[in-house]
Amino acid sequence: GAGVSQTPSNKVTEKGKYVELRCDPISGHTALYWYRQSLGQGPEFLIYFQGTGAADDSGLPNDRFFAVRPEGSVSTLKIQRTERGDSAVYLCASSPDGTLRTQYFGPGTRLTVL
Amino acid sequence: DAKTTQPNSMESNEEEPVHLPCNHSTISGTDYIHWYRQLPSQGPEYVIHGLTSNVNNRMASLAIAEDRKSSTLILHRATLRDAAVYYCILREHASGGSYIPTFGRGTSLIVHP
Numbered sequence: 010g011a012g013v014s015q016t017p018s019n020k021v022t023e024k025g026k027y028v029e030l031r032c033d034p035i036s037g038h039t040a041l042y043w044y045r046q047s048l049g050q051g052p053e054f055l056i057y058f059q060g061t062g063a064a065d066d067s068g069l070p071n072d073r074f075f076a077v078r079p080e081g082s083v084s085t086l087k088i089q090r091t092e093r094g095d096s097a098v099y100l101c102a103s104s105p106d107g108t109l110r111t112q113y114f115g116p117g118t119r120l121t122v123l
Numbered sequence: 124d125a126k127t128t129q130p131n132s133m134e135s136n137e138e139e140p141v142h143l144p145c146n147h148s149t150i151s152g153t154d155y156i157h158w159y160r161q162l163p164s165q166g167p168e169y170v171i172h173g174l175t176s177n178v179n180n181r182m183a184s185l186a187i188a189e190d191r192k193s194s195t196l197i198l199h200r201a202t203l204r205d206a207a208v209y210y211c212i213l214r215e216h217a218s219g220g221s222y223i224p225t226f227g228r229g230t231s232l233i234v235h236p
Contacts, residue, residue, distance in 0.1 A: 114166025
């Protein structure tokens, strides 16, 4: 079946611009996660949704970052006033039950802020 | 939070076994040990997990020390497709019905033909 998909695969933007990154989870998965991965580092947790609500947003670095999942399926990560330090790969994962071994990751969106 | 320590990189030849170590000296009694790997330009994927006993699956084996302060992921015959970053993760940061992993930097495995 279809895995987690993320669009776009690459996004180049200018400092100060607004960007939206989309995640399509595996159908039926209630849990959805966003991570950020900088070069040479492991993924860092940003936010976790259970259904439509954000159950844990403790990893969001500041108020320029926001994520939504209005219908409990597709999620959008929104970054306002982008900064060069936001350049990274943004990974999305989904899970049917919230256990570590059932988190299925998408290929990521590579964001470059010039 | 329990922390893990892994070597930055390891090398192996194709068809040879690979033993990837992980130290987790502050592990608690209820922490499961998970391994994920990340192939180039892909998201991480689950490999194996265990609590106390050694575990085997189609991808790898997990050997857990008796005191649980270290573990070893074993690839029995490395292939070029096994070249990836391998992450040892303890189940932690329980939140709202889920567990949020802390990945660390992992071990970059290089496989030579």
